[in-house]
Amino acid sequence: MTAHRQPMIEVALYLIPVGLSDAELDMVLPQHNIHIVREIKHFIVENVRTARRFLKKCDRNIDIDLLTFYELNRHTKPEDIPAMLKPLTGGEPMGVISEAGCPAIADPGADVVAIAQSRGLKVIPLVGPSSILMGLMGSGFNGQSFAFLGYLPIDTSQRNRKFKEMEQRIMRENQTQIFIETPYRNNALVVELCKAMPPHIKLCIATDITGAGERIITRGVKQWLNQLPDLNKVPTIFLLYK
Secondary structure: OOOOOOOOOOOOEEEEOEOOOOOOHHHHOOHHHHHHHHHOOEEEEOOHHHHHHHHHHHOOOOOHHHOEEEEOOOOOOHHHOHHHHHHHHOOOOEEEEOOOEOOOOOOOHHHHHHHHHHOOOOEEEOOOOOHHHHHHHHHOOOOOOEEEEEEOOOOHHHHHHHHHHHHHHHHHHOOEEEEEOOHHHHHHHHHHHHHHOOOOOEEEEEEOOOOOOOEEEEEEHHHHHHOOOOOOOOOEEEEEEO
């Protein structure tokens, strides 16, 4: 009897999620993803070093030296991106890997996906952890209408305007507001938020999602002022609702 062999994968641009924490991969990624990774020889990545580490974590037998990596991040020139898809147009599957979570969500990988779509190339997103969705799931907030705002402005006046805008959208549209901050500024952001928002607004702080220190806690903004957490350098996502 011959051993069952999984079929070859399709020629497509695979969007390959990465873990959000140090959790074992089998806790956050399906085995199907590992099979896909083993079959791909060309990867578009945000950071080559961390991508190589992730692939070795998927399967230590992967020969990294036989793989080709194209780096796509904030330093990449837009005119250099289309050429990265050359293996795919030549009939070979490719993978996109970001630093953490799902590629093309708050991630430069979206640029190459847009080009693939414009050329009629097949794009296949794989299942994996998203801090945005997992934070929303655990918050108790409106999951039918929500907005991810990325990073808030650093300038104080612009930041205050954004706070007011978020409050208005919550009240007018019943829309959950989701955003992130540079980890070393997390603590300052919580204080600013709690002072700027009226008492009826609730804040959910979701930290270290999927990790050993995972906490997803929803409280009124004034309650948070009395129990300020230490979020310095801790991966965190923030959500506001009423």
